[in-house]
Amino acid sequence: MTNEVKLEIRNMTKKYKNGDGVENINLKVKTGELVTLLGPSGCGKTTILRTIGGFLECTEGNVLIDDKNIEHLPPERRPTAMVFQSYNLWPHMTVYENMEFGLKLRKIPKVERHRQIMAMMELVKITGMEKKYPGQMSGGQQQRVAIARSLLLKPDVLLLDEPFSALDAKIRSQMREELRKIQLDLNITVVFVTHDQEEAMALSDRIVVMNKGSFEQVGTPAEIYDKPINHYVADFIGDMNFIEMEDKTIAVRPEYVTIVSSEAGGIAGTIRAVMILGHYSEVTLDTEYGILKSFIVGESAEQFHPGKKVSLSYSKSIEFSRRKGG
Numbered sequence: 001m002t003n004e005v006k007l008e009i010r011n012m013t014k015k016y017k018n019g020d021g022v023e024n025i026n027l028k029v030k031t032g033e034l035v036t037l038l039g040p041s042g043c044g045k046t047t048i049l050r051t052i053g054g055f056l057e058c059t060e061g062n063v064l065i066d067d068k069n070i071e072h073l074p075p076e077r078r079p080t081a082m083v084f085q086s087y088n089l090w091p092h093m094t095v096y097e098n099m100e101f102g103l104k105l106r107k108i109p110k111v112e113r114h115r116q117i118m119a120m121m122e123l124v125k126i127t128g129m130e131k132k133y134p135g136q137m138s139g140g141q142q143q144r145v146a147i148a149r150s151l152l153l154k155p156d157v158l159l160l161d162e163p164f165s166a167l168d169a170k171i172r173s174q175m176r177e178e179l180r181k182i183q184l185d186l187n188i189t190v191v192f193v194t195h196d197q198e199e200a201m202a203l204s205d206r207i208v209v210m211n212k213g214s215f216e217q218v219g220t221p222a223e224i225y226d227k228p229i230n231h232y233v234a235d236f237i238g239d240m241n242f243i244e245m246e247d248k249t250i251a252v253r254p255e256y257v258t259i260v261s262s263e264a265g266g267i268a269g270t271i272r273a274v275m276i277l278g279h280y281s282e283v284t285l286d287t288e289y290g291i292l293k294s295f296i297v298g299e300s301a302e303q304f305h306p307g308k309k310v311s312l313s314y315s316k317s318i319e320f321s322r323r324k325g326g
Protein backbone atom coordinates (compact mmCIF):
# COMPACT_ATOMS: atom_id res chain seq x y z
CA MET A 1 0.00 0.00 0.00
CA THR A 2 1.21 3.52 -0.73
CA ASN A 3 0.08 6.87 0.53
CA GLU A 4 -1.23 8.06 -2.79
CA VAL A 5 -5.01 8.19 -3.11
CA LYS A 6 -6.33 5.95 -5.89
CA LEU A 7 -10.07 6.37 -5.42
CA GLU A 8 -11.94 9.26 -3.91
CA ILE A 9 -15.64 9.61 -3.27
CA ARG A 10 -16.42 13.25 -2.64
CA ASN A 11 -19.64 14.47 -1.04
CA MET A 12 -21.56 11.80 -2.84
CA THR A 13 -25.30 11.41 -2.49
CA LYS A 14 -27.37 8.87 -4.38
CA LYS A 15 -31.09 8.99 -3.81
CA TYR A 16 -33.58 6.65 -5.46
CA LYS A 17 -36.99 8.04 -6.38
CA ASN A 18 -38.52 6.67 -3.19
CA GLY A 19 -35.97 8.58 -1.06
CA ASP A 20 -33.81 5.55 -0.15
CA GLY A 21 -30.10 5.59 -0.90
CA VAL A 22 -26.91 7.03 0.58
CA GLU A 23 -26.09 10.55 1.71
CA ASN A 24 -22.98 12.70 1.87
CA ILE A 25 -20.41 9.93 1.43
CA ASN A 26 -16.72 10.84 1.66
CA LEU A 27 -14.00 8.23 1.31
CA LYS A 28 -10.41 8.07 0.13
CA VAL A 29 -8.90 4.69 -0.75
CA LYS A 30 -5.14 4.42 -1.17
CA THR A 31 -3.34 2.52 -3.91
CA GLY A 32 -3.11 -1.13 -2.89
CA GLU A 33 -5.57 -0.73 -0.03
CA LEU A 34 -8.51 -3.04 0.62
CA VAL A 35 -11.43 -1.14 2.10
CA THR A 36 -14.61 -2.94 3.11
CA LEU A 37 -18.08 -1.44 3.25
CA LEU A 38 -19.79 -3.29 6.09
CA GLY A 39 -23.35 -2.96 7.30
CA PRO A 40 -26.73 -4.64 7.53
CA SER A 41 -28.91 -5.35 4.53
CA GLY A 42 -30.26 -2.18 2.95
CA CYS A 43 -27.70 0.24 4.45
CA GLY A 44 -26.43 1.26 1.00
CA LYS A 45 -23.26 -0.76 0.40
CA THR A 46 -24.17 -1.92 -3.09
CA THR A 47 -25.42 1.53 -4.00
CA ILE A 48 -21.97 2.98 -3.31
CA LEU A 49 -20.21 0.20 -5.20
CA ARG A 50 -22.48 0.68 -8.22
CA THR A 51 -21.88 4.41 -8.34
CA ILE A 52 -18.11 3.74 -8.36
CA GLY A 53 -18.53 1.18 -11.15
CA GLY A 54 -20.75 3.48 -13.18
CA PHE A 55 -23.92 1.37 -13.00
CA LEU A 56 -25.66 4.18 -11.10
CA GLU A 57 -25.36 7.94 -11.43
CA CYS A 58 -24.62 10.06 -8.36
CA THR A 59 -27.40 12.49 -7.44
CA GLU A 60 -24.72 14.81 -6.06
CA GLY A 61 -20.95 14.70 -5.64
CA ASN A 62 -18.13 13.02 -7.52
CA VAL A 63 -16.18 9.81 -7.94
CA LEU A 64 -12.50 10.34 -8.78
CA ILE A 65 -9.77 7.88 -9.73
CA ASP A 66 -6.21 9.24 -9.77
CA ASP A 67 -7.73 12.68 -9.16
CA LYS A 68 -9.78 12.51 -12.35
CA ASN A 69 -13.54 12.71 -12.32
CA ILE A 70 -14.84 9.50 -13.94
CA GLU A 71 -18.51 10.27 -13.72
CA HIS A 72 -19.09 10.85 -17.41
CA LEU A 73 -17.67 7.39 -18.26
CA PRO A 74 -19.94 4.35 -18.78
CA PRO A 75 -19.02 1.20 -16.76
CA GLU A 76 -17.03 -0.43 -19.57
CA ARG A 77 -14.84 2.65 -20.01
CA ARG A 78 -14.14 3.13 -16.33
CA PRO A 79 -10.84 1.86 -14.90
CA THR A 80 -12.86 -0.39 -12.60
CA ALA A 81 -14.04 -4.01 -12.70
CA MET A 82 -16.85 -5.47 -10.66
CA VAL A 83 -17.35 -9.02 -9.35
CA PHE A 84 -20.85 -9.94 -8.23
CA GLN A 85 -22.19 -12.42 -5.72
CA SER A 86 -23.73 -14.42 -8.56
CA TYR A 87 -20.46 -14.77 -10.58
CA ASN A 88 -22.10 -13.54 -13.83
CA LEU A 89 -20.08 -15.83 -16.09
CA TRP A 90 -21.34 -16.47 -19.62
CA PRO A 91 -22.81 -19.98 -19.44
CA HIS A 92 -22.31 -20.76 -23.14
CA MET A 93 -18.59 -19.95 -23.03
CA THR A 94 -15.81 -22.09 -21.61
CA VAL A 95 -13.68 -20.85 -18.74
CA TYR A 96 -11.00 -19.89 -21.22
CA GLU A 97 -13.43 -18.00 -23.44
CA ASN A 98 -14.92 -16.22 -20.44
CA MET A 99 -11.48 -14.98 -19.51
CA GLU A 100 -10.45 -14.20 -23.08
CA PHE A 101 -13.47 -12.07 -23.92
CA GLY A 102 -12.34 -8.83 -22.28
CA LEU A 103 -8.79 -9.20 -23.59
CA LYS A 104 -10.11 -9.63 -27.14
CA LEU A 105 -12.14 -6.44 -26.80
CA ARG A 106 -8.93 -4.73 -25.77
CA LYS A 107 -7.24 -6.09 -28.91
CA ILE A 108 -4.55 -7.98 -26.99
CA PRO A 109 -2.80 -10.34 -29.50
CA LYS A 110 -3.67 -14.04 -29.25
CA VAL A 111 -0.32 -15.27 -27.97
CA GLU A 112 -0.24 -12.61 -25.28
CA ARG A 113 -3.86 -13.39 -24.33
CA HIS A 114 -2.91 -17.02 -23.86
CA ARG A 115 0.07 -16.17 -21.71
CA GLN A 116 -1.91 -13.84 -19.46
CA ILE A 117 -4.86 -16.25 -19.08
CA MET A 118 -2.63 -19.19 -18.19
CA ALA A 119 -0.74 -17.14 -15.61
CA MET A 120 -3.99 -15.88 -14.10
CA MET A 121 -5.48 -19.38 -13.97
CA GLU A 122 -2.49 -20.49 -12.01
CA LEU A 123 -2.76 -17.53 -9.66
CA VAL A 124 -6.39 -18.28 -8.78
CA LYS A 125 -5.78 -22.06 -8.78
CA ILE A 126 -8.00 -23.22 -11.63
CA THR A 127 -5.27 -24.55 -13.93
CA GLY A 128 -6.58 -27.38 -16.10
CA MET A 129 -10.18 -26.17 -16.12
CA GLU A 130 -9.97 -24.00 -19.23
CA LYS A 131 -12.29 -26.22 -21.31
CA LYS A 132 -15.02 -26.50 -18.70
CA TYR A 133 -18.27 -24.60 -18.85
CA PRO A 134 -19.38 -22.64 -15.77
CA GLY A 135 -22.24 -25.10 -15.18
CA GLN A 136 -19.70 -27.89 -14.73
CA MET A 137 -17.90 -26.12 -11.87
CA SER A 138 -18.53 -25.57 -8.16
CA GLY A 139 -19.54 -22.16 -6.85
CA GLY A 140 -16.07 -21.53 -5.49
CA GLN A 141 -14.45 -22.42 -8.81
CA GLN A 142 -16.85 -20.19 -10.73
CA GLN A 143 -16.05 -17.30 -8.45
CA ARG A 144 -12.34 -17.89 -9.03
CA VAL A 145 -13.01 -17.55 -12.76
CA ALA A 146 -15.00 -14.37 -12.20
CA ILE A 147 -12.19 -12.87 -10.11
CA ALA A 148 -9.56 -13.98 -12.63
CA ARG A 149 -11.56 -12.44 -15.47
CA SER A 150 -11.72 -9.12 -13.62
CA LEU A 151 -8.04 -9.15 -12.71
CA LEU A 152 -7.05 -9.76 -16.34
CA LEU A 153 -8.51 -6.34 -17.15
CA LYS A 154 -5.96 -4.81 -14.76
CA PRO A 155 -8.49 -2.45 -13.23
CA ASP A 156 -7.29 0.49 -11.17
CA VAL A 157 -9.97 -0.38 -8.67
CA LEU A 158 -11.54 -3.81 -8.20
CA LEU A 159 -15.10 -3.78 -6.85
CA LEU A 160 -16.29 -6.92 -5.09
CA ASP A 161 -19.96 -7.18 -4.12
CA GLU A 162 -20.40 -9.97 -1.55
CA PRO A 163 -18.35 -12.27 -3.80
CA PHE A 164 -18.21 -15.16 -1.34
CA SER A 165 -21.64 -15.05 0.23
CA ALA A 166 -23.03 -17.91 -1.87
CA LEU A 167 -20.22 -20.25 -0.76
CA ASP A 168 -20.15 -22.49 2.28
CA ALA A 169 -18.20 -21.43 5.36
CA LYS A 170 -15.01 -23.41 4.75
CA ILE A 171 -14.56 -22.51 1.07
CA ARG A 172 -15.46 -18.98 1.96
CA SER A 173 -12.66 -18.49 4.45
CA GLN A 174 -10.21 -20.18 2.10
CA MET A 175 -11.21 -17.88 -0.79
CA ARG A 176 -10.94 -14.90 1.52
CA GLU A 177 -7.36 -15.79 2.43
CA GLU A 178 -6.39 -16.36 -1.17
CA LEU A 179 -7.98 -13.12 -2.32
CA ARG A 180 -6.09 -11.21 0.34
CA LYS A 181 -2.82 -12.79 -0.73
CA ILE A 182 -3.37 -12.03 -4.43
CA GLN A 183 -4.49 -8.51 -3.60
CA LEU A 184 -1.33 -7.85 -1.58
CA ASP A 185 0.96 -9.55 -4.14
CA LEU A 186 -0.44 -7.55 -7.06
CA ASN A 187 -0.96 -4.38 -5.00
CA ILE A 188 -4.54 -4.02 -6.21
CA THR A 189 -6.89 -1.39 -4.83
CA VAL A 190 -10.12 -3.05 -3.73
CA VAL A 191 -13.50 -1.92 -2.45
CA PHE A 192 -15.20 -4.95 -0.91
CA VAL A 193 -18.82 -5.17 0.19
CA THR A 194 -20.06 -7.56 2.85
CA HIS A 195 -22.57 -7.80 5.66
CA ASP A 196 -20.34 -10.37 7.39
CA GLN A 197 -18.25 -8.71 10.08
CA GLU A 198 -15.88 -11.63 10.45
CA GLU A 199 -15.09 -11.47 6.73
CA ALA A 200 -14.54 -7.72 6.99
CA MET A 201 -12.23 -8.10 10.00
CA ALA A 202 -10.19 -10.84 8.34
CA LEU A 203 -9.68 -9.13 4.98
CA SER A 204 -9.54 -5.41 5.33
CA ASP A 205 -6.95 -2.71 5.72
CA ARG A 206 -9.84 -0.46 6.74
CA ILE A 207 -13.52 -1.03 7.39
CA VAL A 208 -16.36 1.42 6.83
CA VAL A 209 -19.22 0.60 9.19
CA MET A 210 -22.46 1.78 7.59
CA ASN A 211 -25.93 2.37 8.95
CA LYS A 212 -28.99 3.59 7.06
CA GLY A 213 -27.24 5.27 4.14
CA SER A 214 -24.32 6.86 5.93
CA PHE A 215 -20.97 6.09 7.57
CA GLU A 216 -20.78 5.49 11.30
CA GLN A 217 -17.04 4.83 11.55
CA VAL A 218 -14.06 4.32 9.25
CA GLY A 219 -10.99 2.60 10.70
CA THR A 220 -8.67 -0.38 10.78
CA PRO A 221 -10.20 -3.65 12.03
CA ALA A 222 -8.41 -3.16 15.36
CA GLU A 223 -9.70 0.42 15.74
CA ILE A 224 -13.25 -0.63 14.95
CA TYR A 225 -13.07 -3.52 17.39
CA ASP A 226 -11.20 -1.85 20.25
CA LYS A 227 -12.41 1.73 19.89
CA PRO A 228 -15.92 1.75 18.46
CA ILE A 229 -17.06 5.37 18.45
CA ASN A 230 -20.66 4.74 19.38
CA HIS A 231 -23.19 2.22 20.58
CA TYR A 232 -24.15 1.18 17.05
CA VAL A 233 -20.60 0.21 16.00
CA ALA A 234 -19.91 -1.44 19.36
CA ASP A 235 -23.03 -3.52 18.98
CA PHE A 236 -22.55 -4.38 15.31
CA ILE A 237 -18.94 -5.61 15.57
CA GLY A 238 -18.20 -8.66 17.68
CA ASP A 239 -19.91 -9.49 20.97
CA MET A 240 -20.42 -6.72 23.47
CA ASN A 241 -21.93 -6.32 26.93
CA PHE A 242 -23.68 -3.03 27.62
CA ILE A 243 -23.89 -1.93 31.22
CA GLU A 244 -26.38 0.91 31.39
CA MET A 245 -25.68 3.50 34.09
CA GLU A 246 -27.66 6.66 34.78
CA ASP A 247 -25.60 8.98 32.58
CA LYS A 248 -23.50 6.60 30.52
CA THR A 249 -23.22 3.20 28.94
CA ILE A 250 -20.20 1.03 29.67
CA ALA A 251 -19.38 -1.41 26.89
CA VAL A 252 -17.27 -4.45 27.72
CA ARG A 253 -16.18 -7.27 25.41
CA PRO A 254 -16.98 -10.71 26.92
CA GLU A 255 -13.31 -11.68 26.70
CA TYR A 256 -12.52 -8.96 29.27
CA VAL A 257 -15.13 -10.16 31.76
CA THR A 258 -13.78 -12.43 34.47
CA ILE A 259 -15.84 -14.51 36.87
CA VAL A 260 -14.70 -14.85 40.46
CA SER A 261 -16.21 -16.11 43.69
CA SER A 262 -19.18 -14.14 45.00
CA GLU A 263 -17.25 -12.82 48.02
CA ALA A 264 -14.79 -10.98 45.80
CA GLY A 265 -16.91 -7.88 45.16
CA GLY A 266 -17.72 -6.43 41.75
CA ILE A 267 -21.00 -7.06 39.93
CA ALA A 268 -23.03 -9.81 41.56
CA GLY A 269 -24.41 -12.40 39.17
CA THR A 270 -25.91 -15.83 38.86
CA ILE A 271 -24.75 -18.24 36.17
CA ARG A 272 -27.49 -18.80 33.66
CA ALA A 273 -25.82 -21.06 31.10
CA VAL A 274 -22.42 -22.40 30.12
CA MET A 275 -21.75 -23.24 26.50
CA ILE A 276 -18.51 -25.00 25.57
CA LEU A 277 -17.60 -23.70 22.10
CA GLY A 278 -14.35 -25.49 21.40
CA HIS A 279 -11.36 -23.41 22.33
CA TYR A 280 -13.44 -21.15 24.59
CA SER A 281 -16.65 -21.21 26.58
CA GLU A 282 -19.43 -18.69 26.70
CA VAL A 283 -20.91 -18.12 30.14
CA THR A 284 -24.11 -16.08 30.43
CA LEU A 285 -25.02 -14.49 33.73
CA ASP A 286 -28.03 -12.73 35.22
CA THR A 287 -27.05 -9.48 36.89
CA GLU A 288 -28.71 -6.28 38.01
CA TYR A 289 -27.68 -4.87 34.60
CA GLY A 290 -29.41 -7.62 32.71
CA ILE A 291 -27.76 -10.55 31.01
CA LEU A 292 -23.97 -10.28 30.70
CA LYS A 293 -21.58 -12.60 28.91
CA SER A 294 -18.09 -13.80 29.67
CA PHE A 295 -15.79 -15.74 27.35
CA ILE A 296 -13.47 -18.09 29.15
CA VAL A 297 -10.53 -19.79 27.50
CA GLY A 298 -9.53 -23.30 28.50
CA GLU A 299 -11.13 -25.65 30.98
CA SER A 300 -11.91 -23.28 33.85
CA ALA A 301 -15.55 -22.97 32.68
CA GLU A 302 -16.12 -26.47 34.04
CA GLN A 303 -16.29 -25.13 37.59
CA PHE A 304 -19.36 -23.03 36.71
CA HIS A 305 -22.84 -24.45 36.60
CA PRO A 306 -26.26 -22.81 36.23
CA GLY A 307 -27.56 -21.28 39.43
CA LYS A 308 -24.13 -20.64 40.98
CA LYS A 309 -23.73 -17.21 42.57
CA VAL A 310 -20.60 -15.43 41.41
CA SER A 311 -19.08 -12.02 40.96
CA LEU A 312 -17.94 -10.27 37.78
CA SER A 313 -15.19 -7.84 37.07
CA TYR A 314 -13.79 -6.49 33.84
CA SER A 315 -10.37 -5.32 32.80
CA LYS A 316 -11.13 -3.15 29.79
CA SER A 317 -14.14 -1.07 28.84
CA ILE A 318 -15.37 1.78 26.67
CA GLU A 319 -17.74 4.48 27.86
CA PHE A 320 -20.40 6.19 25.82
CA SER A 321 -22.26 9.14 27.26
CA ARG A 322 -25.98 8.58 27.03
CA ARG A 323 -26.55 11.84 25.14
CA LYS A 324 -24.41 11.18 22.09
CA GLY A 325 -23.99 7.44 22.47
CA GLY A 326 -27.20 6.82 20.53
Ligand SMILES: Nc1ncnc2c1ncn2[C@@H]1O[C@H](COP(=O)(O)OP(=O)(O)OP(=O)(O)O)[C@@H](O)[C@H]1O
Binds near residue numbers: 039
Ligand atom coordinates in the same frame (compact mmCIF):
# COMPACT_ATOMS: atom_id res chain seq x y z
N1 LIG B 1 -33.23 0.53 -7.70
C1 LIG B 1 -33.68 0.93 -6.52
N2 LIG B 1 -34.80 1.67 -6.40
C2 LIG B 1 -35.24 2.10 -5.19
N3 LIG B 1 -34.64 1.80 -4.03
C3 LIG B 1 -33.52 1.06 -4.07
C4 LIG B 1 -32.99 0.58 -5.31
N4 LIG B 1 -31.88 -0.14 -5.04
C5 LIG B 1 -31.73 -0.10 -3.70
N5 LIG B 1 -32.72 0.61 -3.11
C6 LIG B 1 -32.85 0.91 -1.67
O1 LIG B 1 -31.73 1.66 -1.25
C7 LIG B 1 -31.25 1.22 0.03
C8 LIG B 1 -29.81 0.75 -0.08
O2 LIG B 1 -29.78 -0.43 -0.88
P1 LIG B 1 -28.44 -1.23 -1.19
O3 LIG B 1 -28.76 -2.32 -2.13
O4 LIG B 1 -27.38 -0.29 -1.56
O5 LIG B 1 -28.12 -1.83 0.26
P2 LIG B 1 -27.06 -2.93 0.68
O6 LIG B 1 -26.44 -2.40 1.92
O7 LIG B 1 -26.17 -3.26 -0.44
O8 LIG B 1 -28.00 -4.14 1.04
P3 LIG B 1 -27.77 -5.73 0.80
O9 LIG B 1 -26.74 -6.16 1.78
O10 LIG B 1 -29.14 -6.29 1.13
O11 LIG B 1 -27.39 -5.92 -0.63
C9 LIG B 1 -32.23 0.15 0.48
O12 LIG B 1 -33.17 0.75 1.32
C10 LIG B 1 -32.85 -0.34 -0.81
O13 LIG B 1 -34.17 -0.80 -0.58
